[in-house]
Amino acid sequence: MALDIIAVVSILIFYAVISAAGIWAARVTGKRRSKRASDTMIVGGRDIGLFLGICTMTATWIGGGALNGTAETVYSQFGLIWAIAPLCYGFSAVIGGLFFVKKMREDGYVTVLDPFERTLGKYFALFYFAIESFAVFIYTAAILNALGSTIEVLAGMNRTASIILSAGVASLYTLLGGIYSVAYTDVIQLSLMLLGLILVIPFALADEAVTSISETFAIEGGWSGTWDPNTAGPFIDTLLLTLLGGVPVQGAFQRFLAIDTTKNAQLVGVVGGLLSSLLIIPPVIIGAIGASTNWTMTSYDNGTGISPADLGNERQILPIVMQYLAPSAVSYIGLGAVTAAVMSSADSIGLSWSGEFGRNVYHSILRPKASEKEIIWSIRGAIVVFGVISAAIAIQSTSIMTLYILCTDLIYVLTWPQFVCSLYLDTNAYGTLAGIILGIVIRIGGGEYFLVIPGPFNYIGGINFPVKTVAMTTTFATTVSVSWIAKWLFQKGYVSTRYDFMKVNLVKETKKVDNSGRAFESLALQKSEEL
Structure with a gap:
């Protein structure tokens, strides 16, 4: 042309x-x-x-x-x-x-x-x-x-x-x-x-x-x-x-x-x-x-x-x-x-x-x-x-x-569940890691419909299986449940804190800051702002 x-x-x-x-x-x-x-x-x-x-x-x-x-x-x-x-x-x-x-x-x-x-x-x-x-x-x-x-x-x-x-x-x-x-x-x-x-x-x-x-x-x-x-x-x-x-x-x-x-x-x-x-x-x-x-x-x-x-x-x-x-x-x-x-x-x-x-x-x-x-x-x-x-x-x-x-x-399968958890639920790194692993395994196992890529797992219904939604739901449920179990095990003393390899510190509640040590400052809102 x-x-x-x-x-x-x-x-x-x-x-x-x-x-x-x-x-x-x-x-x-x-x-x-x-x-x-x-x-x-x-x-x-x-x-x-x-x-x-x-x-x-x-x-x-x-x-x-x-x-x-x-x-x-x-x-x-x-x-x-x-x-x-x-x-x-x-x-x-x-x-x-x-x-x-x-x-x-x-x-x-x-x-x-x-x-x-x-x-x-x-x-x-x-x-x-x-x-x-x-x-x-x-x-x-x-x-x-x-x-x-x-x-x-x-x-x-x-x-x-x-x-x-x-x-x-x-x-x-x-x-x-x-x-x-x-x-x-x-x-x-x-x-x-x-x-x-x-x-x-x-x-x-x-x-x-x-x-x-x-x-x-x-x-x-x-x-x-x-x-x-x-x-x-x-x-x-x-x-x-x-x-x-x-x-x-x-x-x-x-x-x-x-x-x-x-x-x-x-x-x-x-x-x-x-x-x-x-x-x-x-x-x-x-x-x-x-x-x-x-x-x-x-x-x-x-x-x-x-x-x-x-x-x-x-x-x-x-x-x-x-x-x-x-x-x-x-x-x-x-x-x-x-x-x-x-x-x-x-x-x-x-x-x-x-x-x-x-x-x-x-x-x-x-x-x-x-x-x-x-x-x-x-x-x-x-x-x-x-x-x-x-x-x-x-x-x-x-x-x-x-x-x-x-x-x-991947945002739907992995990020969306953790976004909800980070803002509204009491989850921790152990639950998040478990959720990520299971979510990825399930997601990869279903292949990709639009690219005609078969997955290694034979899910019920084959290509008709809603693998992305199942993976997302699994990520969310695993994050919440494993977080609760980990917290319960550490707080009850069933697992010693010396095995807290992710340094979550679930026994003693502390002010949440990022790993670089700086607290998140309040940047925008005033008490007088209309909510």
Whole structure:
């Protein structure tokens, strides 16, 4: 495909505007600070208002993976019935806002890893950081993959080059401005996203090659999808994995903890989560349009009549609909919409992961005596590393929706149970370790449905066994029960404290501090704040 100069210039202008907006936001908010300079980069001065908070929360969850992945799923053999991941991810923000924000803010936390570090120590926090690293790299690869596919189709630009350029631009303004740059650019990106998606749909629906999507909804092979009882297990896993696995992620809690009051933070979770769930409607319609199109009547593949599915291009159906079923000017705006969605998620996730690295890894483990300036530079360096790794994975990846779902697999199985325990239950390192081991064994034993990888264990029902949910439940139950047993054995004297090899000190209650010896300071809440 020939390079479309107008489309490429439009992308470069958009990147220039977003970068300028990010740098401007960093300058005008430069005096708004937390008590520690490194915390300012992560959560600012904890003074982001309700409107800005809703915009940045919505933009974070409705990334390119959600848009392109939803259209891909609806257009493919899976159909609408399987397009549940973006919907559930949105509702995970609602769950976080209603049940976890208040506790996290009351305890003065800055990252999702802080509760783990406080109750279990810095090395367990490092383990959970590794899990989240796997998740965020895969997630960002999914959305960069979506952008690369879109630019390749609409602009004729090399997919690899577009991924590298996008990752570089997002990293640039994020490392310069932190949370404020990300939040303010999210407003621009969300606005363009809404405009582009809504504008494309009427033109595509009106094209003569498109049959009414209401007529093709429930026909054989239609875009509604077909329910197969033999896939009930993976379906349940996907639903609960995206609903609960999306809760304990730093990308969402960075926003929760940066909002000015607890009440507003809860509203941001509820409203932002619902809005991001509603925003999957446009890509659903675009996927349905692709499934309802007679491609013989279009110029796709030089008018040969071959469909995108025939060529294995399901992941590109959203930009293909934009290019072949809408006027050029409209497709350019649609390109801007996908670009905005990707940038709004990539910058948010990059900053959240880098903040955890700087606070919970570099400062707590590698350099406990590091100055604030050194911690800030470790965060900035991590942002660059994050962009490089995510781009590398995106270049090598294939299906967008598969990546989008797999990214929270281990978070759901291992992190979610411990997140609940660390905040609300009296568990300890012995229970956590036992839960981790059993959870991993059960999870690996079931293989992976979406990658068609068989597991070494023959569970009841075979592929229909909800292995991820069973593994998560086992992790939770084991953590709680073994924690109680260990505490009982030590406190009753059945096991001598000299065998307390994890140094949990269950006999004598002590003030909980992290393993580096520093107590977690209260950073944000005042007694007069409205809870």
